[in-house]
Amino acid sequence: MDERNGFEERLRQARAREGLDKRPDGRGALPQGPWGIGLRAGVEVFSALVVGIGLGFALDRWLGTWPWLFLVFFVLGSAAGVMNVYRLFNPRRHPRGK
Amino acid sequence: MAAEGKTIDALSQFELSPVLGIFGDAVSFSQSNLFMVIAVALTVGLMTATANRAALIPGRLQALGEAAYEFIAGMVRDQVGDEGKKYFPFVFSIFMFVLFGNLLGMLPYAFTFTSHIVVTLTLAIVVFLVVTGIALARHGMHFFSYFFPEGAPVWLAPIIIPVEIISYFSRVVSLSVRLFANMVAGHVMLKVFATFVVLLGGLGAVGPFVAAMPLAVNIALVGFEFLVAFLQAYVFAILTSIYLHDAVHLH
Numbered sequence: 219m220d221e222r223n224g225f226e227e228r229l230r231q232a233r234a235r236e237g238l239d240k241r242p243d244g245r246g247a248l249p250q251g252p253w254g255i256g257l258r259a260g261v262e263v264f265s266a267l268v269v270g271i272g273l274g275f276a277l278d279r280w281l282g283t284w285p286w287l288f289l290v291f292f293v294l295g296s297a298a299g300v301m302n303v304y305r306l307f308n309p310r311r312h313p314r315g316k
Numbered sequence: 317m318a319a320e321g322k323t324i325d326a327l328s329q330f331e332l333s334p335v336l337g338i339f340g341d342a343v344s345f346s347q348s349n350l351f352m353v354i355a356v357a358l359t360v361g362l363m364t365a366t367a368n369r370a371a372l373i374p375g376r377l378q379a380l381g382e383a384a385y386e387f388i389a390g391m392v393r394d395q396v397g398d399e400g401k402k403y404f405p406f407v408f409s410i411f412m413f414v415l416f417g418n419l420l421g422m423l424p425y426a427f428t429f430t431s432h433i434v435v436t437l438t439l440a441i442v443v444f445l446v447v448t449g450i451a452l453a454r455h456g457m458h459f460f461s462y463f464f465p466e467g468a469p470v471w472l473a474p475i476i477i478p479v480e481i482i483s484y485f486s487r488v489v490s491l492s493v494r495l496f497a498n499m500v501a502g503h504v505m506l507k508v509f510a511t512f513v514v515l516l517g518g519l520g521a522v523g524p525f526v527a528a529m530p531l532a533v534n535i536a537l538v539g540f541e542f543l544v545a546f547l548q549a550y551v552f553a554i555l556t557s558i559y560l561h562d563a564v565h566l567h
Contacts, residue, residue, distance in 0.1 A: 234397075235397065235398050248551065248554060248555075257494075258494075261490045261493055261494050261497075262486070262490055264489075264490075264493065265486040265487075265488075265489030265490035265493060266482055266483060266486040266489075268486070268489050269482050269485045269486045269488075269489055270482050273482065273485075291478075291482075294475075294478050294479055294482055295482055297475070297479045298479045298480075298482035298483040298486060299486075301479055301480075301483055302483055302486060302490075305483075
């Protein structure tokens with residue numbers, strides 16, 4: 219085995235040990251059928267909206283600024299929902315190793 | 317019970333009532349709590365039986381326990397990497413608790429404690445707190461860089477950071493709502509079709525023949541519910557380990 223191959227092999231092992239490389243079946247282990255993905259996307263949007271609206275309500279009650287923070291957080295919650303769905307298909311990448 | 321007065325009453329199965337007589341009344345010990353205790357006892361019993369005998373050629377119980385152990389151990393290793401071994405007991409406990417909760421609910425007269433949002437929300441909050449705690453302990457203040465992806469324009473920070481924080485908190489809701497909604501929907505469907513069987517069965521001579529249709533649907537649903545029981549426990553565990561991966565490696 220020449221030096222380069224040995225290095226690649228050790229690098230691969232080290233990366234696998236550190237969990238930097240997702241194994242091929244890594245995230246794909248979640249249900250991949252159309253229903254699975256559709257329901258997951260729905261739940262992600264719904265939950266981001268719930269958190270956004272809930273935060274807006276709570277802050278408004280606390281600061282007495284109804285309905286302004288509610289409106290702001292409603293929009294932010296929608297954006298977070300869209301981002302959750304985007305993440306579903308394009309998971310975050312590690313900044314270094316792609 | 318469900319077909320009394322010729323109405324469909326699909327939700328009373330989720331009502332809590334005290335059990336164990338006077339003791340249950342005194343401390344509000346409901347069927348939900350009882351089945352949680354049963355689930356924990358079964359898990360402990362299974363794993364004790366597995367570990368105690370530890371035969372070279374496993375018996376049925378030991379094979380079951382080892383299969384469960386290896387399933388989750390492999391999942392944590394795949395998702396989190398070798399550092400994830402530390403967190404295996406946590407993921408395994410969560411998985412077995414949810415799995416036994418779902419499966420016990422499939423027994424007649426049993427209560428499905430995972431069909432209550434309080435229970436699933438509490439589980440999700442525990443997962444959330446543990447994962448956030450691990451991330452803070454491992455990365456300290458660097459953890460907060462999670463909320464601002466590298467390379468994004470700085471002037472977008474006022475928008476990106478709140479959105480990322482909401483997205484981070486939405487894990488709790490999505491984790492709990494997914495399990496809760498699946499269990500409630502499944503058990504409501506079972507009850508509705510079971511009620512159809514009873515109502516249609518009383519339609520005189522043709523009754524039994526018509527009632528065979530919802531009965532067939534119900535049989536298929538029972539099989540489907542067993543699938544959902546496993547699948548939802550699996551999804552809960554794998555999402556926990558995906559979150560653990562994020563906490564350990566901090567993308």
